[in-house]
Amino acid sequence: xxxxxxxxxxxxxxxxxxxxxxxxxxxxxxxxxxxxxxxxxxxxxxxxxxxxxxxxxxxxxxxxxxxxxxxxxxxxxxxxxxxxxxxxxxxxxxxxx
Numbered sequence: 001x002x003x004x005x006x007x008x009x010x011x012x013x014x015x016x017x018x019x020x021x022x023x024x025x026x027x028x029x030x031x032x033x034x035x036x037x038x039x040x041x042x043x044x045x046x047x048x049x050x051x052x053x054x055x056x057x058x059x060x061x062x063x064x065x066x067x068x069x070x071x072x073x074x075x076x077x078x079x080x081x082x083x084x085x086x087x088x089x090x091x092x093x094x095x096x097x
Contacts, residue, residue, distance in 0.1 A: 061078050 057078065061075050063075075
């Protein structure tokens with residue numbers, strides 16, 4: 001009689017554990033899907049931010065070349081920065097050869 005109670009108790013515990021496992025697995029799949037969606041959105045936002053940064057820098061350069069002395073100084077600094085980047089790229093290409 002006691003053996004039957006132990007078996008039925010263990011059976012109930014196993015069934016509960018199986019149900020918990022199913023529920024947790026479903027939650028995990030949902031969370032993974034949400035994470036993937038957020039990662040894709042994050043990549044899109046980072047790309048948009050890079051594009052906007054490039055636009056801002058271009059506009060600042062344009063403003064700098066158009067007139068005021070303070071703007072000219074910023075434009076000069078930006079042009080020098082761009083030239084340094086180009087020089088680095090050329091140096092890297094030379095090393096690759």
